[in-house]
Amino acid sequence: MRPAFFDIDTQIDFLFPAGALYVPGAECLIPVLSRLNHYAAAHGIPLVSSACSHTEDDPEFREWPPHCVAGTVGQSKPLETLLEKRAVIGVAAGEYSIAGAQQILFEKNRLDITTSPNFQPLVARFAADSYVVYGVVTEYCVRFAALALLRTGNPVSLVTDAIASLRADDSRKTLDEFTASGGRLTTVSELCAR
C-alpha cells in the first residue's frame, strides 16, 4: 500500500477558541492530529497539510468571517502538528519543489481544495493507492477533499475522531454521503495500529 495523508485546514483560526472562525471543541483534536502527522513521517507516508490562505479583502469573506489571512498567527498551524522537513505549495499555479519534504503545506484560497490549480498535479505526483483524510471542518473543506479523492477511484478513509464540525447534523449528513460514495470510516487507533 502507498497511502497519502490529507490533514485539512488544521489552523489556529479554526482550532482555538480565540481563533477567527473557531470550530467548537477542535482544540481537543491537536494530540490526534499530531499523532497522525508524526505517524505519516515515521512511515514515509506523504502528508499534505492544506491551509486556508486569504488576502485581507478575500471574496470568501462575503460569506464567512475574515480568517486565515496570510501572514497572521491564525493562518498558521499549531507547532505540535508540524513536521521538521516542510515544503510550501502556494495559492498560485506553479512548479513547487517538494523534494525531501515530510509535510507539504498546501495553501488554497477557496473551501474546495480542488479549486487550486496545484491539486491535481500534486495528487498525480504522489501516485498513492489510498488516502486518509482528517481535519476541519467536516461538512466543508474535509468533505470537498474526501469526495475529490474518492473520485480518483482509490480507497479513501475518513478518521472520525480526528475531524470536527460546526453543526452535528451537517456532519452526520457528510459521513452518510461519504460512505454512500464508497468511502470508509476509521479511527486514529485503528489506523496507527497497522
Ligand SMILES: [Zn+2]
Ligand atoms: Zn477560508
